[in-house]
Amino acid sequence: MSVPSSVLVPYAAYLRVYEPLAAFPEPERGHWARYARRPDPPDAQDELRRSLADLVPVPPVPVPVHESADAFVAEVDGVVLVCPWRTRLRGWLAMADLVGGTLPAPVLDAMLPPVVRAQATADHERWLARNPDARPWIRSTVWRVPPSWFALFADEEREYAPAGGAGEGPAAGPVLRYRTPMAQARRRLARALKALRGAIAEGPMTESLVEVGRWLEEFHPRALVELDYGGLVHALGAEELAADRSAADVAAGIEALRDGDGEGAQAAYGRFAERWKAVHNLQFAN
Numbered sequence: 001m002s003v004p005s006s007v008l009v010p011y012a013a014y015l016r017v018y019e020p021l022a023a024f025p026e027p028e029r030g031h032w033a034r035y036a037r038r039p040d041p042p043d044a045q046d047e048l049r050r051s052l053a054d055l056v057p058v059p060p061v062p063v064p065v066h067e068s069a070d071a072f073v074a075e076v077d078g079v080v081l082v083c084p085w086r087t088r089l090r091g092w093l094a095m096a097d098l099v100g101g102t103l104p105a106p107v108l109d110a111m112l113p114p115v116v117r118a119q120a121t122a123d124h125e126r127w128l129a130r131n132p133d134a135r136p137w138i139r140s141t142v143w144r145v146p147p148s149w150f151a152l153f154a155d156e157e158r159e160y161a162p163a164g165g166a167g168e169g170p171a172a173g174p175v176l177r178y179r180t181p182m183a184q185a186r187r188r189l190a191r192a193l194k195a196l197r198g199a200i201a202e203g204p205m206t207e208s209l210v211e212v213g214r215w216l217e218e219f220h221p222r223a224l225v226e227l228d229y230g231g232l233v234h235a236l237g238a239e240e241l242a243a244d245r246s247a248a249d250v251a252a253g254i255e256a257l258r259d260g261d262g263e264g265a266q267a268a269y270g271r272f273a274e275r276w277k278a279v280h281n282l283q284f285a286n
Contacts, residue, residue: 011235011283015139015149015212016226017182018074018081023220032082036073062112063091063120074179074224081224083137090136092124135218143235143283144276147250147269148208149227151192152185153178155248162238174233176241182216182223189213192254199257199265235282246272 068087161175196206249272256264
């Protein structure tokens with residue numbers, strides 16, 4: 001049973017893939033089939049609390065010693081789909097991003113001492129040698145949602161539940177997410193790439209779409225793709241969340257590029273950029 005917690009979700013958003021049981025080999029398929037029948041599956045807050053608990057010891061544990069056997073579960077048209085947490089793999093990937101990021105060395109060393117990072121890196125390299133084709137089912141980003149993620153979804157797939165109305169997890173909202181079939185996500189991504197390449201030179205948006213596309217190709221064609229605002233809902237007020245139509249803005253910009261309407265594309269991108277600039281700036285606020 002999930003227990004309410006005073007710990008707020010970090011300001012991170014998530015792109016998840018839920019695959020049907022048929023996508024998993026035995027004995028993993030059997031494990032997830034049994035797991036999906038649990039009456040009280042853990043939620044995002046449970047995953048968060050477990051991760052935060054590992055950072056309390058001294059020295060911290062940036063990557064779990066054992067891989068998680070948990071997953072998020074969804075059911076669509078009677079088909080059970082699971083999104084494995086793979087917390088250990090994601091911990092290694094997150095640590096690599098942190099080390100290669102913009103944190104000053106003294107701050108990084110205080111958070112994760114060099115000896116801790118070295119041990120985690122060595123563990124990851126040994127694990128990769130045994131699992132060269134491994135990939136996460138969940139991608140995350142902090143203080144923003146990349147426009148390439150929104151390109152996978154349509155505005156009508158937007159699901160918003162204000163605080164107290166979600167009926168999911170200990171916080172019972174707010175929740176803002178999009179869900180779409182894998183085939184639809186891939187089609188939209190291909191159309192977005194075609195429009196961008198036909199209108200402008202290669203750039204960050206194109207590169208991001210290519211990267212996301214390669215990741216999606218790793219999964220079952222009947223999977224479900226989900227964009228979850230996660231903890232970012234706590235960085236936005238109720239009015240901002242209700243008015244947020246980021247997927248519609250990205251779709252409008254792509255459509256304008258396809259039609260050769262540069263002004264329309266610029267206006268759509270301006271709406272999107274202004275909204276997310278305001279969120280990103282909160283990262284540096286006192």
